Amino acid sequence: MLAPIVSIQQVSKRFSSQKKQETVLEQISFDVHKGEIIVILGKSGCGKSTLLNLVGGFEQASSGSILLDGEEIKKPSKRCIMLMQNYALLPWRSVEKNVALALEGEKLTKDEMTERVVHYLGMVGLLDKRKALPHELSGGMQQRVAIARALAIQPEVILMDEPFAALDTFTRYYLQDELISIQQREQMTIMLVTHDIDEAIYLADRIFIMGANPGRIYKEISIKGAKPRNRADADFQHYRELIFNEFQFTSNKQQIEYNI
Numbered sequence: 001m002l003a004p005i006v007s008i009q010q011v012s013k014r015f016s017s018q019k020k021q022e023t024v025l026e027q028i029s030f031d032v033h034k035g036e037i038i039v040i041l042g043k044s045g046c047g048k049s050t051l052l053n054l055v056g057g058f059e060q061a062s063s064g065s066i067l068l069d070g071e072e073i074k075k076p077s078k079r080c081i082m083l084m085q086n087y088a089l090l091p092w093r094s095v096e097k098n099v100a101l102a103l104e105g106e107k108l109t110k111d112e113m114t115e116r117v118v119h120y121l122g123m124v125g126l127l128d129k130r131k132a133l134p135h136e137l138s139g140g141m142q143q144r145v146a147i148a149r150a151l152a153i154q155p156e157v158i159l160m161d162e163p164f165a166a167l168d169t170f171t172r173y174y175l176q177d178e179l180i181s182i183q184q185r186e187q188m189t190i191m192l193v194t195h196d197i198d199e200a201i202y203l204a205d206r207i208f209i210m211g212a213n214p215g216r217i218y219k220e221i222s223i224k225g226a227k228p229r230n231r232a233d234a235d236f237q238h239y240r241e242l243i244f245n246e247f248q249f250t251s252n253k254q255q256i257e258y259n260i
């Protein structure tokens with residue numbers, strides 16, 4: 001097996017306030033390989049966003065280390081980009097200028113920049129909206145602009161924190177398919193956080209189920225079967241049941257380890 005692109009090694013994270021110290025993540029360890037879609041699945045408050053923030057370099061682990069391609073992550077880098085849940089588009093800038101903004105600081109000529117913006121807006125099907133302002137777009141379209149902006153930077157890893165949570169079911173399904181086809185074309189690595197079991201099964205190569213208080217990985221499940229997957233078939237139901245049962249265990253705050 002190739003060396004991991006992201007390696008999370010015995011990571012714990014504590015937050016301290018004047019009153020108390022809270023351990024949010026405890027002894028998290030796993031590797032992510034190039035071209036994988038890893039989904040972190042867990043209930044609200046279990047530490048999913050905290051874990052993603054550590055990988056993105058926005059926070060530092062209290063102990064343990066996180067490596068990107070063998071080097072410790074100490075600050076945010078363009079090799080590993082976070083896709084924000086609220087899209088974080090600048091409302092006064094057009095769609096194309098929002099995407100171009102991410103490329104400022106890169107050594108690109110004006111033509112190269114335009115080419116890159118057009119390429120990635122085309123990839124998410126929004127070339128005809130390039131002159132529009134964000135408020136003139138639907139939520140799903142705004143999220144596609146945010147995806148184009150992240151892709152334009154050409155990162156090796158994209159971190160996604162509940163990227164489709166605010167969208168209706170049909171838009172979510174559509175964007176999940178779009179994400180799979182873009183990922184298969186571009187071969188980037190994705191770490192995605194969700195509390196939606198179906199989304200996890202649909203997208204993931206591997207799912208890590210997290211339990212809370214303190215946040216830790218309870219179970220790793222490899223999802224077999226080519227993508228796009230059929231949400232109605234027997235395999236999908238099997239995984240759904242498996243994961244659902246797992247959550248009942250995590251609710252009891254038992255720490256269990258067994259193999260499927």
Ligand SMILES: Nc1ncnc2c1ncn2[C@@H]1O[C@H](COP(=O)(O)OP(=O)(O)OP(=O)(O)O)[C@@H](O)[C@H]1O
Nearest residue numbers: 015016024042043044045046047048049050051195
């Ligand atoms: N900067 C911080 N300072 C103190 N506590 C924090 C901080 N960030 C997160 N926490 C705490 O860490 C725990 C996990 O938060 P986190 O946002 O990672 O959860 P989550 O799994 O992403 O939840 P959700 O699904 O609701 O987004 C919570 O108890 C939260 O209050």
Ligand SMILES: [Mg+2]
Nearest residue numbers: 048049050161
């Ligand atoms: Mg969160």
